[in-house]
Amino acid sequence: MYKFKTIKLFTLCCVLLSVNTGLAADAYDSCINCHGEKGEKRALQRSKIIANMSKDEIVFALKGYINNTYGGPMKTLMQGKVAHLSDAQINEIAQKIGK
Numbered sequence: 001m002y003k004f005k006t007i008k009l010f011t012l013c014c015v016l017l018s019v020n021t022g023l024a025a026d027a028y029d030s031c032i033n034c035h036g037e038k039g040e041k042r043a044l045q046r047s048k049i050i051a052n053m054s055k056d057e058i059v060f061a062l063k064g065y066i067n068n069t070y071g072g073p074m075k076t077l078m079q080g081k082v083a084h085l086s087d088a089q090i091n092e093i094a095q096k097i098g099k
């Protein structure tokens with residue numbers, strides 16, 4: 001009985017872990033078209049090359065778009081792209097793309 005519970009718990013952890021990493025991959029997937037696979041493109045010839053931004057700058061920018069405290073002439077577009085992101089997803093994106 002004890003062993004059975006341990007295995008169940010272990011399985012649950014694995015599932016949660018893979019769901020987590022799965023979300024992170026998806027979170028940036030919708031950005032690739034404009035920003036490039038690794039953030040190496042200037043989105044619509046307008047954005048900074050986000051791969052050159054630090055992790056902190058990316059978090060700052062994304063939260064800023066959500067709170068309407070950051071952005072240039074095309075910020076409305078970006079606000080629509082990031083409105084649904086959780087803090088955890090923002091951090092994952094920053095880890096993945098930022099310097």
Ligand code: HEC
Nearest residue numbers: 030031034043044046047048058061071072073074075081
């Ligand atoms: C339709 C194209 C498009 C998509 C999709 C898109 N972006 Fe952007 N992104 C832009 C543009 C254009 C800007 C510049 C907006 C402005 O004027 O502030 C920008 C700006 C940014 C910036 C700040 C860089 C700067 O120039 O200050 C970050 C960080 C960023 N995007 C991340 C993301 C992330 C993460 C996603 C996916 C959740 C995403 N973008 C999806 C076009 C896009």
